[in-house]
Amino acid sequence: IKRYPTSSREEIIQLAEQIEYSPQYSQGNKQAYKDLLLKILGYEVTTSSSIRTIVSNLIFLLEIGVAEKDLGKIVTRLPAVLEYDIENTMKPKYDYIKEKGFNIEDIVFYPNLFGLSLIKRIIPRLEFLEIRGIKPLNYSLSRLLAPGDKEFAEKIAKSNYAEYQAFLHNLITKFSAEAKKPKGSSKLALSEWHSFKEDFLNQYKGFRRNLELL
Numbered sequence: 001i002k003r004y005p006t007s008s009r010e011e012i013i014q015l016a017e018q019i020e021y022s023p024q025y026s027q028g029n030k031q032a033y034k035d036l037l038l039k040i041l042g043y044e045v046t047t048s049s050s051i052r053t054i055v056s057n058l059i060f061l062l063e064i065g066v067a068e069k070d071l072g073k074i075v076t077r078l079p080a081v082l083e084y085d086i087e088n089t090m091k092p093k094y095d096y097i098k099e100k101g102f103n104i105e106d107i108v109f110y111p112n113l114f115g116l117s118l119i120k121r122i123i124p125r126l127e128f129l130e131i132r133g134i135k136p137l138n139y140s141l142s143r144l145l146a147p148g149d150k151e152f153a154e155k156i157a158k159s160n161y162a163e164y165q166a167f168l169h170n171l172i173t174k175f176s177a178e179a180k181k182p183k184g185s186s187k188l189a190l191s192e193w194h195s196f197k198e199d200f201l202n203q204y205k206g207f208r209r210n211l212e213l214l
Contacts, residue, residue, distance in 0.1 A: 016055040042072050045079040054082045057090070064094055065104040074111040081114055090114050092186035093122060096193075100126055101137050110142040118186040119175050121145060123193055124168045125152060131167075131205060132157055167204065174200055 038045060038054070047054065061071060061081075074081055084090050093114055094107070107113065116122055125144055126136045136144060139156060147156070153164035178192045 013052060013056055013059070016052045038075075043075045045075055045082075047079055047082045049083045056086060057082050057084065060086050060090060064107075066108060067104075070108045073108055078111040078115060081111055084114055088187045092190040093118055096122060096190055097126075097141065102141060106141050109140065110145070113141055113145055116145055119172060119189050120168070123189075124164075124171050125157075127171075127197075127201065128159075128164060128167050129157055131201065131208070132159060134158070170204065171200070 038047070049057075058071060058075075061074060062068065066074065081090075093116075096118065097106070097113065113122060122145065129136050129144075134157065144152070144156065149164060149168070150161045153159050153161045157164060174196060175189065175192060178196055
């Protein structure tokens with residue numbers, strides 16, 4: 001990883017695979033090899049990931065703009081970031097918050113977002129704020145995503161727990177109705193969200209207007 005981007009992503013990952021599948025690696029203590037790699041990189045963490053996954057995920061973070069000096073902060077705050085699937089978990093969540101205007105510094109400060117559900121936590125909270133006329137960028141990602149639903153609804157969205165729960169339930173139900181493949185993929189979830197976002201939000205805004213007229 002220290003050679004990236006002097007060497008291409010493919011070359012670095014290929015090197016990681018060669019190490020992982022070499023006779024010396026398979027016959028030795030696999031965890032010891034991974035611990036050594038992480039120690040060389042300066043990360044005092046342990047992981048069950050393969051060397052290839054560790055290297056791939058670190059390169060992904062570099063490619064989206066994380067500075068090398070900040071890699072250690074992310075890995076220390078969220079060691080599981082070395083284990084997540086890039087295409088189905090990390091990239092969709094990064095793409096979504098990027099759409100909302102958040103930047104790399106926000107991710108470095110709160111990498112935990114990669115471990116949160118896109119459907120049940122990230123999308124609902126940011127969209128609920130916007131429906132209520134509140135800009136998500138007024139808050140840090142940790143303030144938006146870390147609190148429980150009740151605290152989020154009352155203290156951040158300036159709403160009430162029941163209304164947010166209704167919104168969350170309707171959104172999750174919509175996702176379930178739209179799902180055409182096995183659940184669990186944030187990549188699929190983000191694609192689904194873009195397909196029904198406008199209709200769903202317009203319907204919910206209409207519902208809220210009708211409540212206000214009662």
